[in-house]
Amino acid sequence: MSSNSATVPELPGVLAFGLRPLPLAPLAAALDLVVKSAARRHPAMFARLGDQAGKRFLIEPTDLPFVVVMTPRADDPEILVVRRGEEPEADARIAGPLGALVGLIHGAYDGDALFFSRDLTVEGDMSAVVALRNALDDAEIDLVAEAASVLGPLASPAERVGRLAASVAEKITGIAFARPRSGS
Incomplete structure (x- = not known):
């Protein structure tokens, strides 16, 4: 895992506005x-979360x-996407620029470094956040590969287009x- 010695990129405002x-x-x-x-492809990642x-x-x-x-x-992961200001109650909150959050998933940034540089804010159940971070680190998730995998027989060409x-x-x-590929 690399550190975040460079500035964490933020989505350009015009894109966010759009x-x-x-x-x-x-x-x-x-x-x-x-x-x-991902739950089917990486059961160990979800199992590692335990009670969290x-x-x-x-x-x-x-x-x-x-x-x-x-x-x-x-057995049944749940995702909700809601407008800012309409958030339901949560056990933990992880906030930061999209680049930092995606970089954490891909191992491009060190979570501790992001936290101490204040690029990332964490509130609530810290045990749950640490368990999530450790599970993601161990799984070495690649968002492009995960997204392409849902397309079954079209996964390989979809992954190439996605990359x-x-x-x-x-x-x-x-x-x-996308997670950097080995040897690239």
Whole structure:
């Protein structure tokens, strides 16, 4: 895992503004599919959460107009996407720029370094947050591969297209939307 010696990229304001009027239901449905697929593909990650799997996590990308609420139960993970200000109660809140949150998933940033540099804010049940972080670290999740996997037989071509799209998005935003591949 690398440190975050460079500034954590934030989504350009014009892109975030453009997302405001969009309906959240398609995003919520897509995230729900990806998380349920990840539960099937990485059962050890969800098992590692133990008693913390029933906790509700509020994931708040501070540069987006919405938040994600996740309950990572192995048998039935739940994802909600709600507008900022409409958040339900949660056991823990993790807030920071989208680049920091995605970078944590991909192992690009060290969670402790993000916390101490104040790029990441964590509130609530710290045991649950630490369990989630450790489970994600061990699983070495790649969001592009996870998203493509829901397409079954089309997963391989979808992953290639997704990696190209992630590369273009990274050039535009500075945010690494895919885990770096070994040897690249």
